[in-house]
Amino acid sequence: MSYNPKEIENKWQVKWSEQQAFEPKDDKSLEKKYILSMFPFPSGRLHMGHVRNYSIGDAMARYYRKQNYNVLHPIGWDAFGMPAENAAIKNGRHPKEWTYSNIDYMRKELKSLGLSFSETREFATCDELYTKWEQEFIIKMFEENLLYRESTTVNWCNECQTVLANEQVEEGCCWRCDNEVELKEMPGYYLDIRKYADELLEDLKLLEGKWPSQVLAMQSNWIGKSQGLEFTFKLSDASKEKLGGKFEGFEVFTTRPDTIYGVTYTALAPEHPIVKELIKNELLDADVIEKITAILNMTEVERAKAGKEGFELGITVIHPLTNEEIPVWVANFVLASYGGGAVMSVPTHDERDFEFAMQYNLPLKYVIDGGEEGKAYTGDGVLINSDEFNGMKNSEAKSAIIKLFEEKNLGRGTTNYKLRNWGVSRQRYWGAPIPFVHCKSCGLVPEKVENLPIALPEDVEITGEGNPLEKHPTWSNCSCPKCGAEAKRETDTLDTFVQSSWYQFRYATHPDKWNSCGIDKEDVNYWLSVDQYIGGIEHAILHLLYARFFTKALRDIGFIDNLKEPFERLLTQGMVLMDGAKMSKSKGNTVDPDALIEKYGADTARLFTLFAAPPQKELEWNDSAVEGAFRFLKKLYARKSKVTTNELPTIEHSSLSKEEKLARAKVYEALQKSVDVYEKTFAFNTLIASCMEALNALDKQDNGLVWSEGMYIITHLLEPITPHICAELSEELFASKNLAGKIEVLDEVFVQDSITLAVAVNGKRRAEIEVEATASKDEIVAQAKESVAKWLEGKNVVKEIVVPNKMVNLVVK
């Protein structure tokens, strides 16, 4: 019988399902492993990126299961989001129907890959039962001041007709549809992730060596902590008057307090309240107002592209140390969202300020020695033109000047972050409703917990214009949970990243409890953190930052115990490429997993995926290499006829021939390597190569016992990667005994009668010798000299280096 993947794979998939083979055990005394691959969005069909992601995770899960760990390896569906609404607009299908039917199809696809997921812990984030608990968390967060509603300038995607979080804007465009993002002033709900900025940054240290350094660096940059001085520039009396006494001054933040004596002007963001006041009262020329308004209508990206532009505002402030009068400008490069939207400008020691000063002929004052005239000097040096601080190193002056400000009560040392609070409201239908009510007398009121979930109405019209919930005739009508008066339900829904921020805890919670709680603390204490998380690098900031934040927030509001980080180790898999480009429908360079499985079977798909490249690297698709993987499995299957005993045989190693010994050595080399691969490096490609080498070596001999041992071990090693064929062979040949537990490495098989050594002269390889395993160093050297006699003629050997089992190096002069 030749290898028939379809038959074998179907048989085992049915069997595993019937046996509930992949359900975690309830016994919490067992050692656990929580292996998690990022859950898919139910787009309709699996793509090769999924196949790769889940093949990696499944190999790990199956490995640990075989080592008798209690393994949680769940799957679910990240099911809310825009594409479901887009499908509704395009094909008239209801998002719910579309989503759940996609899930049904994709579940079958996952099963056809033989992935060892728990079936009882599967859920979709659009399940009302999931929404219910999420809404409870959101209400609790509101009560604990972690969630608030505010009207502010937001990123608006006109294509998606919704607000986007900062993390969802990529180079000024929408992360999902690539449409250019606009700014819009509107109310929204925010999670106070900034409260956790420092903890999120600090705890990155716990992940060093366990998460890719790139991801750690990206998160660290995104949080963007910087330390410096915060102080107030007081307005001059005349300016104060001009502004009608509404302002005393404005706050600025600087990381360079050492350059404070070099301030020659200050600059405000166009959004700054003082600028708005000047515009409102028409205290600026009409054309200047017009130009500032134009800047206000530009996004940050547009402003960056536009080049520097600014206008003098006709007001002045007083330098806190020198009491000089300093002009105030408005400038398009000052960000409203950072450091209070105002800066002190030191053109001599800051590139941006310098460029601006040159453009508008503003004065320069050098205060740190070391630069050249006519350039901004941003390096270190000694202070000049700085009163009492002259002669001090600028690194010391930073803290000295902060100290002076604090003593004189003029300002204080402070920390600033680039991280913005997470805007979580979306003006879309297919999401979890934000469980709040607007009451005319009580204001914003959270829904009563016993009324949860606030479910979506099914009878909606989805046109792509506006928010379907807002347009629904009755859904938003309700009574105020506080006073009972007529009220309006919030029609915004939650960002889908909220759902993926806590799903790792939901899986860990036993399904028996899913009706009674969102997260079970004890279950979480046992299963978390996730021992290995696997997914794409595209979530380096978005999902991974939100999930880390959520973990800390849920801990602080009492839904989980002392967990610091949700994901202990992270593997970011590389992309699947075809002809050097990412596979995508629009480029037409995709490989359909279903077709691949149909032609070669799941085992070949999995084998190729793990063999062609290490998981962290990009994977270039290659049809003939897939054939190669298939060929190997056919060969492996055919060798079952070589097996003569149904258990791991005991072999008298010394009685074997050279080829037999070599075959055993190769088999055990693979076994030895496997622990490192499965637990540390995840270089499955090298383990597979070792198994191929072992099979090649077995083919060079014909000892039934050596073959039996070899097949026993190879099928054991490959089972996590190609589970069906290995289960089949193991059952048939070894009654599956080789798949239960560990196999010990036998050191004796690595002992060889003779050893081949390379002989080098002055580091250049010149010959090869074969010596007895027991040969002494002198004997080896003597034999080595003989083998390279030609190269030693007329020379003196000044040094002899013998590297055991490897080589001999003779140094001559």
Place this chain on the structure above:
RNA sequence: GCGGAUGUGGUGAAAUUGGUAUACACGCCAGACUUAGGAUCUGGUGCUUCACGGCGUGGAGGUUCGAGUCCUCUCAUCCGCACCA
């Protein structure tokens, strides 16, 4: 500009502590079996040279008996952030 990575045959890639560079696979070449084959099997395959040999891990130095691996400099490519004061 800042941060993170990566550079090895025709291709995907290997290479404990520094110790025979290119394992394994694809491709290619030759042969066997076959009516035939894009099936299967066997052998070969870094570059260069008739050959002895020489060269070879992006480049240049350095340390060492010995460097893909360590150090210094440099080039190229990819990814992320980007006027964050």
